[in-house]
Amino acid sequence: MSQATDPTPPRKPGRPPSEEARRLALATAYRILIEEGLGRLTIERVAAESGVSKPTIYRTWTNAQDLAMAAFMAHPASDEPASRANSVQAGLRAHLRGVIATFATPRGRQITLTMASADPDSELAKAFRNQVILKSREAGRQLIERGMSLHEIQSGIDIDVALDMIYGPLFFRLLVGHRPLSLQLAEQLVETLFNGVASAQDALG
Structure with a gap:
C-alpha cells in the first residue's frame, strides 16, 4: 500500500463538534469495533447509540472507516503517554510502543489482515493512511x-526523511508480516535514529 503523504481531509464547514460529542462518538465506535468488528460499524449506528447527531459526526470523520480507525488509535494499548516523558527520546519510544501495542491486540491483528488485502484506493485504505499513518x-x-x-x-535535518526512517520499518512489518512487530522494535528504531541525529551537545552529555 502506498504511504504517500495524502493530506488529511479538511474539516467540513459548520460549527466544530464539542469535545464531549467527539469523545462519545469515539467511545461508541470503539466499543462496536472491539465487540463486533469493523463490518458492523456504521455512522448511523454510532449516532443512534452515542446520541451524537450524524451531521456532527460527519463534520469530523468522512465515513465509518475513518471513524473506526480514529477510534482504534484513540485507545492505545500502551499505558506510556509520550507527553509525560522526560526527554524527546523517551517520548518517541513511548509513542512507538503505543502504536505497536495497539496493533498487537486481537482486533489490531484483524485490522492488519483486512488492510493487507485492501485495495490501496479503497475507503478503508484511505482511512488507515489518514488516521493511522499520517497522524502517527x-x-x-x-x-x-x-x-x-x-x-x-x-x-x-530533513524531518520527513527521519520520519520515514522511523515509521517505514514499523508499517512495513505491520502490513507485510515478514518480521515480528514487537515492542523491542520501538527501542531499536529510536536507538538507531538517535545514533544518527543526536546533537553534538546531547552526545557529549
Missing part, C-alpha cells in the same frame, strides 16, 4: 521538532 507521523514530527528546540536532535 504528525505525532513523531512534533517530537522531533521539540528535540531540535531542546538541542537533543541536530537542527537542519
Whole structure:
C-alpha cells in the first residue's frame, strides 16, 4: 500500500463538534469495533447509540472507516503517554510502543489482515493512511521538532526523511508480516535514529 503523504481531509464547514460529542462518538465506535468488528460499524449506528447527531459526526470523520480507525488509535494499548516523558527520546519510544501495542491486540491483528488485502484506493485504505499513518507521523514530527528546540536532535535535518526512517520499518512489518512487530522494535528504531541525529551537545552529555 502506498504511504504517500495524502493530506488529511479538511474539516467540513459548520460549527466544530464539542469535545464531549467527539469523545462519545469515539467511545461508541470503539466499543462496536472491539465487540463486533469493523463490518458492523456504521455512522448511523454510532449516532443512534452515542446520541451524537450524524451531521456532527460527519463534520469530523468522512465515513465509518475513518471513524473506526480514529477510534482504534484513540485507545492505545500502551499505558506510556509520550507527553509525560522526560526527554524527546523517551517520548518517541513511548509513542512507538503505543502504536505497536495497539496493533498487537486481537482486533489490531484483524485490522492488519483486512488492510493487507485492501485495495490501496479503497475507503478503508484511505482511512488507515489518514488516521493511522499520517497522524502517527504528525505525532513523531512534533517530537522531533521539540528535540531540535531542546538541542537533543541536530537542527537542519530533513524531518520527513527521519520520519520515514522511523515509521517505514514499523508499517512495513505491520502490513507485510515478514518480521515480528514487537515492542523491542520501538527501542531499536529510536536507538538507531538517535545514533544518527543526536546533537553534538546531547552526545557529549
